Amino acid sequence: MSLTHLDQRHAIDTQQVAPFTGEGAYHGSTSKRPKTASTSAPEAVVAEMRPSTLEDYRLDTRRPIADFEATFPNLYSVEDTLPVPTQQEVRDDSVTFCWCPLPEALALASPLTRRVLEATRKHLVGDKRYVYVDSKIQYFEPGDVPVDSQHWHIDGSIVARGPVVEALGHSLLHDMKARLAGGVTPPRYLAYQSSDHCATVFATSPLTLTLAELIPSFTGLDAAVRELSPPFALQPASSIVRTDGLSLHRAQAATASGWRLWVRVVETDREVQLNSSIIECYGTVFRTSA
Ligand SMILES: [Fe+2]
Numbered sequence: 001m002s003l004t005h006l007d008q009r010h011a012i013d014t015q016q017v018a019p020f021t022g023e024g025a026y027h028g029s030t031s032k033r034p035k036t037a038s039t040s041a042p043e044a045v046v047a048e049m050r051p052s053t054l055e056d057y058r059l060d061t062r063r064p065i066a067d068f069e070a071t072f073p074n075l076y077s078v079e080d081t082l083p084v085p086t087q088q089e090v091r092d093d094s095v096t097f098c099w100c101p102l103p104e105a106l107a108l109a110s111p112l113t114r115r116v117l118e119a120t121r122k123h124l125v126g127d128k129r130y131v132y133v134d135s136k137i138q139y140f141e142p143g144d145v146p147v148d149s150q151h152w153h154i155d156g157s158i159v160a161r162g163p164v165v166e167a168l169g170h171s172l173l174h175d176m177k178a179r180l181a182g183g184v185t186p187p188r189y190l191a192y193q194s195s196d197h198c199a200t201v202f203a204t205s206p207l208t209l210t211l212a213e214l215i216p217s218f219t220g221l222d223a224a225v226r227e228l229s230p231p232f233a234l235q236p237a238s239s240i241v242r243t244d245g246l247s248l249h250r251a252q253a254a255t256a257s258g259w260r261l262w263v264r265v266v267e268t269d270r271e272v273q274l275n276s277s278i279i280e281c282y283g284t285v286f287r288t289s290a
Pocket of ligand 1: 153154155
């Protein structure tokens, strides 16, 4: 069985639904590491993903975690808008992806996803070593959330685990200073959503706030961003938008029922080789009123 793609028939009565807790991981990146989700170890740590700030704490783990002035440039631009597919076209696109290399995804994709990938690849920058595809086809009832969190966050954060992190009292820390002030080009993203009934919310102008260098979750960041209430945009139907690993965004609940195809293409220096399957539950929707 492939870990990077899944070919299945989609139907409303087989859509996986779980209770919304608000504590879930954004694409597996917050405090709880699903037992079934892991990547091959040891992974080579490339500059893009190196938790360089954590090094400052290695010799003295009793040192309080310092704050810094974090500036999120919040890159967000609509690169392309494709014809809005019908609900039937979305539902009938059977193949979805999880960290699938782009050439493989192009070869395997169903018609709608293939059109999206063909359009998306024209916008790749090409300065990173790997290009991976994630996609989901989900049916939402009003109020359903596509992931188990609505927190403002960044994608592909620099996650550290291990003895130093544990000595600091955590099982996981996001090295926000390394990503925001480390001087290394973050991962680049191009994301597509077929419709706007469950549109991702993107901050659209630079935002500076005081933030801990290392954070155990996005909860505090979310509260700080909500307090500042930055300008935002909702991703338009059938658009391809460009963001990067410094772009604040969040999920929101669906405003209407219907199918949605979501595709995200990432350009990254980090090699990802899945060694267990997370794709079966990737398309779960989270219901607040379940
Ligand atoms: Fe995200």
